Amino acid sequence: TDMVGKHCILELYDCDHTKLNDEAFLRTTITTAAKRAGATLLNLITHRFEPQGVTGLALLAESHLSIHTWPENGYAAVDVFTCGDQTMPERACELLRQELGAKSHALKSFQRETPAALATAIRHPKA
């Protein structure tokens, strides 16, 4: 498979400043983005900085999603790493772009250089 590990690096510019600083909104939006990507969210942590800015890290069964926001610059740095051919990280990126009202963005996607054997690895979240 050519879909063993896919990593998306997304820059979001000219976003809605209020949303970038809204920790509760970001938690909801990250959760929705993970679901949209076809991923399973196992844990989500966020931190709000002073005087502004939020970081969110989502632990996925398929790897992770991160967002770091700078409301004062209208900017958010996102990365979505997913393993397996059942997940579509670009869909998470698209949802974040829309929900944060980004007027422009830059998306880079690349394959991680994972061993081919990972394609058939079986793993489950711990109950």
Add this chain to the structure above:
Amino acid sequence: TDMVGKHCILELYDCDHTKLNDEAFLRTTITTAAKRAGATLLNLITHRFEPQGVTGLALLAESHLSIHTWPENGYAAVDVFTCGDQTMPERACELLRQELGAKSHALKSFQRETPAALATAIRHPKA
């Protein structure tokens, strides 16, 4: 500054299988790696998969560090994203490589396309 946002993508191959599956060891090692990079660790979550494999996500004042391990393949996927010119993400990568006993690795570093204004942004972890 040219050091506003730096992202390191690290593949670790032929690692020590036992260490890759040792959640407590990985928590300690991630903590040490963050410190080595000059970063401030604000939160750390880990998840152990069945039958094997661990994910660790570290929320840093300067952004994040992630590791996903596949012990059965001796492989770990790492990324370290740091903002500001006080942090040295490559040092975290080097420590992880050593501690996990990786016999080979691949490291890519690139600058995030962050707004220049981030260089002078002031932010503090919430007390």
